Amino acid sequence: MLVIEELYHTYVSTDSEQTLPALANINLTVADGEFLCLIGPSGSGKSTLLNIMAGFITPTQGTIKLDNRRVNQPSPERGVVFQDHNLFPWLTVLENVAFGLHCQGVPRQRAYRIAQEMLTLVDLADYSFFHPHQLSGGMKQRVALARVLVLDPLVLLMDEPFNAVDPQTRRKLQDQLLTLWKQHRKTIIFVTHNVDEAIYLADRVAIFGAQPGHIKTEMQITLPRPRQSTTASFQRLKTYLLQLMEQNIPPDLPNLTSHH
Amino acid sequence: MTVTLAYLSVPYRVSTMPNGGTIILRSALFLLIFWIITAFAAQTLHGIPLPTPGQTFLRGIELFSGSLFLQHSIYTHLGYSLYRWALGSLIAVLIGSILGFVATSHIKAERIILPLSAFFQPVPSLAWIPLAILLLGLGTRSTIFIIFLAGVFPIIINVVAGIKSVPSSLLRAAAMLGASPQIIFWKVLVPGALPHTLSGLRTSLANSWRALIAAEMVGGTDLGLGYAILQCRWSLDYPSAFVAIFIIALIGLIIERGVFRKIELRTIKVWGMGNQGGDQCWS
Numbered sequence: 022m023l024v025i026e027e028l029y030h031t032y033v034s035t036d037s038e039q040t041l042p043a044l045a046n047i048n049l050t051v052a053d054g055e056f057l058c059l060i061g062p063s064g065s066g067k068s069t070l071l072n073i074m075a076g077f078i079t080p081t082q083g084t085i086k087l088d089n090r091r092v093n094q095p096s097p098e099r100g101v102v103f104q105d106h107n108l109f110p111w112l113t114v115l116e117n118v119a120f121g122l123h124c125q126g127v128p129r130q131r132a133y134r135i136a137q138e139m140l141t142l143v144d145l146a147d148y149s150f151f152h153p154h155q156l157s158g159g160m161k162q163r164v165a166l167a168r169v170l171v172l173d174p175l176v177l178l179m180d181e182p183f184n185a186v187d188p189q190t191r192r193k194l195q196d197q198l199l200t201l202w203k204q205h206r207k208t209i210i211f212v213t214h215n216v217d218e219a220i221y222l223a224d225r226v227a228i229f230g231a232q233p234g235h236i237k238t239e240m241q242i243t244l245p246r247p248r249q250s251t252t253a254s255f256q257r258l259k260t261y262l263l264q265l266m267e268q269n270i271p272p273d274l275p276n277l278t279s280h281h
Numbered sequence: 282m283t284v285t286l287a288y289l290s291v292p293y294r295v296s297t298m299p300n301g302g303t304i305i306l307r308s309a310l311f312l313l314i315f316w317i318i319t320a321f322a323a324q325t326l327h328g329i330p331l332p333t334p335g336q337t338f339l340r341g342i343e344l345f346s347g348s349l350f351l352q353h354s355i356y357t358h359l360g361y362s363l364y365r366w367a368l369g370s371l372i373a374v375l376i377g378s379i380l381g382f383v384a385t386s387h388i389k390a391e392r393i394i395l396p397l398s399a400f401f402q403p404v405p406s407l408a409w410i411p412l413a414i415l416l417l418g419l420g421t422r423s424t425i426f427i428i429f430l431a432g433v434f435p436i437i438i439n440v441v442a443g444i445k446s447v448p449s450s451l452l453r454a455a456a457m458l459g460a461s462p463q464i465i466f467w468k469v470l471v472p473g474a475l476p477h478t479l480s481g482l483r484t485s486l487a488n489s490w491r492a493l494i495a496a497e498m499v500g501g502t503d504l505g506l507g508y509a510i511l512q513c514r515w516s517l518d519y520p521s522a523f524v525a526i527f528i529i530a531l532i533g534l535i536i537e538r539g540v541f542r543k544i545e546l547r548t549i550k551v552w553g554m555g556n557q558g559g560d561q562c563w564s
């Protein structure tokens with residue numbers, strides 16, 4: 022379980038002249054195996070929160086605990102999929118996926134075998150010896166996913182991972198992610214701008230507001246899976262979520278949803 | 282309209298582009314004609330016995346088949362020059378890389394190392410000769426010191442630029458995947474810095490090759506291509522000097538085509554990282 026309590030973060034410029042409060046009073050609990058989407062306007066601190074959960078940034082105040090251990094530095098137990106893949110250009114696809122295993126001291130041959138199996142799982146078995154620049158955006162993101170999944174993380178942190186791909190590919194990637202999530206039952210925290218994507222994927226959505234970034238409200242998505250974006254209930258939920266994002270006071274709930 | 286289109290069409294433009302072999306052949310032919318005319322004019326107008334291509338070629342064959350040149354074979358001269366070059370450059374690369382890495386890991390060190398490197402880099406290597414002789418006396422040690430100074434600053438500057446060019450997001454990714462400081466150094470910083478490092482190495486080796494030939498001319502050694510060229514003045518053995526000049530140019534060409542181009546094709550090009558410039562150092 023991931024627990025965030027009374028977390029604040031203020032960016033301070035290098036000359037200490039300017040301060041920018043990016044997050045204020047964040048309280049959030051994410052259950053094991055839960056799929057949580059963070060959604061909200063630009064600049065509302067979603068990436069900042071994700072970077073803090075990843076251990077890249079130390080918050081100004083407050084704590085994050087994963088299974089009762091304090092998060093204070095990056096670790097393979099919290100795998101990050103970045104918006105722009107961040108694969109190592111000098112390594113092949115296979116070497117990229119085996120990188121984390123290599124760091125753990127897994128023998129080379131075994132690491133490559135495990136990496137190859139993971140590549141099969143994300144449908145990239147034939148691309149092991151390609152270099153990242155030879156792949157499409159969607160393929161790179163699948164490699165980026167494979168290189169963290171191979172480390173069997175407790176939590177997956179994903180920051181707008183599918184932004185750079187066309188809508189059809191995006192849907193395919195979402196489906197693939199859902200399949201992997203069902204198989205491995207990871208906790209996933211997924212940042213997106215896209216309301217449709219959030220409803221399609223999430224068990225729960227946390228809606229952010231800006232200035233400073235805070236969680237305005239949370240909403241459980243109880244639509245049965247697999248979901249279909251064309252159904253009336255999906256569309257109603259989408260309209261409702263969009264309204265929630267635009268207004269400060271939530272309107273009456275439609276009957277499909279429950280509210281926290 | 283059709284003319285314009287035909288002109289713009291790719292096959293037309295490609296067919297007018299000469300290939301590498303043709304370019305080399307053309308410039309060689311131009312050099313030969315220019316040389317013959319100059320030699321002829323110098324001979325008839327001023328009575329100067331400039332070596333002709335034929336004489337140079339014949340002398341080249343003599344030298345390469347082992348005939349002595351200032352008491353040593355051309356191979357010995359070349360060997361000594363290469364040895365000094367390799368040793369001086371090796372020291373420059375080792376010390377330059379270490380200083381460059383130290384500069385990127387400690388901001389205080391950077392504030393000392395970088396400004397000094399930028400300050401001393403433009404100093405022509407020959408300007409160091411009095412200092413070298415004062416410190417190390419006449420001889421090989423001075424020559425190697427000069428080569429070191431000619432090569433070390435481009436290495437420092439480019440290693441620093443290279444390490445800084447590694448995106449912090451890749452360092453984050455590595456840390457997230459559990460990389461130790463050693464792994465981050467060898468698997469992330471070193472390859473990430475390679476494009477800049479290679480262009481620094483290029484500049485460094487080209488600088489020190491030029492510096493070496495010059496240093497051998499004044500440095501009080503009795504071996505080496507630079508020494509040999511200058512001695513040709515006294516023996517009036519100008520064809521040998523020309524042969525030596527060709528060898529010097531060829532070494533540069535071999536390093537560029539045979540080493541740097543190959544390394545780049547196998548690394549940076551395969552990684553899709555592009556060339557960071559620095560092609561012009563040997564020209």
Ligand SMILES: Nc1ncnc2c1ncn2[C@@H]1O[C@H](COP(=O)(O)OP(=O)(O)OP(=O)(O)O)[C@@H](O)[C@H]1O
Nearest residue numbers: 032041043061062063064065066067068069070234
């Ligand atoms: N490294 C940084 N230094 C200073 N300020 C920052 C830094 N990163 C983000 N900020 C500021 O913090 C605020 C929150 O930024 P953040 O990137 O977390 O928002 P976001 O919700 O992810 O936005 P987007 O949806 O556009 O990605 C913004 O006002 C931004 O300008």
Ligand SMILES: [Mg+2]
Nearest residue numbers: 067068069180
């Ligand atoms: Mg963001």
